Amino acid sequence: MYYYGIYYSNDKIIKQIMSWIQNKKPIIALAPMADMTDSPFCRICREVAGKNFVIFREMISAEAIIRGNEKTLKMCEFEEIERPIVIQIFGSDPNKMVQAAKIIVEKYHPDGIDINMGCPVPKITKKNLAGASLMQDHERAVNIVKALKNANLGIPISVKTRLGWGSDEEILEFAPKLERAGADLISIHGRTKIQGYSGKANWEKIRKVKKLLKIPLIANGDINSKEDIEKCLKITQAEGIMIGRGALGNPWIFLNNKELQTKHNINEIKKVVLNHAQLHLEHYGEQFGLKTFRKHLLLYFKGLSGIKDLKKELVKVNTKEDLKNVLQKIR
């Protein structure tokens, strides 16, 4: 079944996406975020907000997949509840990208493969000539898309990129090339690589790109509320939006409009935090404790008044008992 030229592999997902179209609903997506959008966090987003959005998982190294790196392979694992789910890979060699994508598709059966063409981190751009550096090498970027399309993986191949490396005009040339190469969907973070995360995401520029494309476009950058979602869709005229930092510590952002208006209370936050911590422990192993969960923990309580002193305790929790003890003090 095809939607906007995208092939969907799973029957239930087709029905779901078709119902979004019939109801003229935009595509809402969770942005890929390294070290954050792991399986426990994605499952918590589903638990809180249901199935109305697409999950883009954290980026995965194509090279590490080919090497059979255990930790990287584990990053591809997901539960059925996480569907529709897209696995994002990074790399620069078209053949290796295909090899890695084939392993992922055969082993895990995701609903899509996304190519990272926007990551600005030097380890990715300089060492691997991947991520954002592909915006400086259009030929290589196009060859990666073509190679993945030619591999006939049976699922959509999408690209996530930025407005450009140094200039926000670059995307006007780059995006149509990706479309011609066969990309099924493009997500654009409305900043350049040089900007990093500074300034504001340029939604007007994304609108200009939209006018050049036939394939669906997902707009991304600085969407932190229901109002932002509506405003971004209106300005960009994109088929969908993608939320990154605005979802961290706030899976409620994916609830539909009416529910979003209902403010979740502190007891609801505590319940979700405990569930998330439990999933985290199960996924990474009780023996490692909650050390790697602390980054999520603080975000759940961001902006809450009277939490300053308790933050010092939150950043020290190691066990679920520690966590319960601190949560008891939060009112």
Ligand SMILES: Cc1cc2nc3c(=O)[nH]c(=O)nc-3n(C[C@H](O)[C@H](O)[C@H](O)COP(=O)(O)O)c2cc1C
């Ligand atoms: C902690 C963190 C990790 C990220 N990791 C990835 C990644 O793995 N792949 C990717 O394409 N973008 C990554 N991004 C970029 C986000 O997907 C998104 O484009 C960016 O944060 C802007 O959207 P936002 O304003 O909604 O956060 C990351 C961003 C953050 C904050």
